[in-house]
Amino acid sequence: MKFSGLYTALVTPFNGNKSIDYIALDKLFAEQVEARVDGLVILGTTGESPTVDEREGEEIVKRAVKASNGKVKIIMGTGSNDTKIAVQKSKKAxxxxxxxxxxxxPYYNKPTQEGLYQHFMSIADGSDIPMILYNIKGRTAVNLEIKTLMKLAQHERIVGIKEASGDLVQIMNVIKSVPQNFAVLSGDDVLTYPIMCLGGHGVVSVASNVLPMEMKNMVWEIFTGNFDSAKKRHYKLYNLMISLLSLSSNPIPIKSLLAYLGKIQEEFRLPLCSMSEEAREELVKHYEESISG
Structure with a gap:
């Protein structure tokens, strides 16, 4: 399957003056390529896409494509609650x-299922690039229902879905219903193990910003049927995976952890801001536990 495996939802590092830290970004690209992840998702929620302008976004994609050198896939977040803008971004990608x-x-405007269908079909028809849907009700206030997804999955360029609904029953129905070559990727690190054991095809991961090899190993252990080892790895990373999405809004914890490791500065663009010292200490504690032993 073309879009299976581990895809890192990469952060966008900033300098103290809030400009993009391209030096740190290039180092993150190189680290991920060296870890042999299957792909990078850039300019997604974890990449703070709402506060990255068009010119900056183009430069980030150019650098990602150059750094990947064909070794890892580059997936660009082009979603919008304005269909016209989403089509334009997708053509640019x-x-x-x-x-x-x-x-x-689409977020905030809460489209009907028919509106969702027309929105995604317009994007798929508007360019010649493979498209992965992203279902996350918690951030968009709308759920992509199974019937709508099945209609969309018939389009030749709609090749997969990042499922972050958090609803395992829905995700199981997605896995058993989609076409054979349609990728179902976990959108939550902590659900990767169960989703893949149930037939999912990989994960778009936040945790792999700091532990790409650990996440890569877990994914490929499941693919190769080494479920016991993958389960041990899952529980070793469990507290960290939970912390990254619960101690503060993503991507605040993962950027704070990367800053703790000296890879980026702990800088955000408003309305995001730094986490509390108490939460940061808990995050670091769980990270240290995940790499011990």
Missing amino acids: QDLGADAILCVN
């Missing part, structure tokens, strides 16, 4: 050399 686009449910 294709022009810049991305391998696929990731399109989130």
Whole structure:
């Protein structure tokens, strides 16, 4: 399957003056390529896409494509709650050399299922690049229902879905219902093990920003049927995976942890801001536990 495996939802590092830290970004690219992740998702929620402008986004994609050198897939987040803007972004992703686009449910305006269908079909028809849907009700206030997904999955360029509904029953129905070559990727690190054991095809991971090899090993242990070892790895990382999405809004914890490791500065663009010292201490504690032993 073309879009299976481990995809790191990469952060966007900033300097103290809030400009993009391209030096740190290039180092993150190199680290991920060296770890042989299957792909990078850039300019998604974890990449703080709402506060990255068009010019900056183009530069990030260009650098990602260059750094990947064809070794890992580059997936660009092009979602919007304005269909016209999403189509324009998707065309630009294709022009810049991305391998696929990731399109989130339109947020805030709460479209009907028919509106969702028309939105995603318009994007798929508007360019020639493979498209992965992104279902996350918690951030968009709308759920992509199974019937709607099945209609969308018939489009030749809609090749997968990042499922972050948190509803395992829904995700099982997705896995058993989609076409054979349609990728179902976990959108939550902590659900990767169960989703893949149930037939899912990989994960778009936040944790792999700091532990790409650990996440890569777990994914491939499941693929190769080494379920006991993968389960041990899952529980070793469990507290960290929970912390990254519970101690503060993503991507605040993962950027704080990367800063603790000296890889980036702990800088955000408003409305995001730093986490509390108490939460940071708990996060670091869980990280240290995940790499011990």
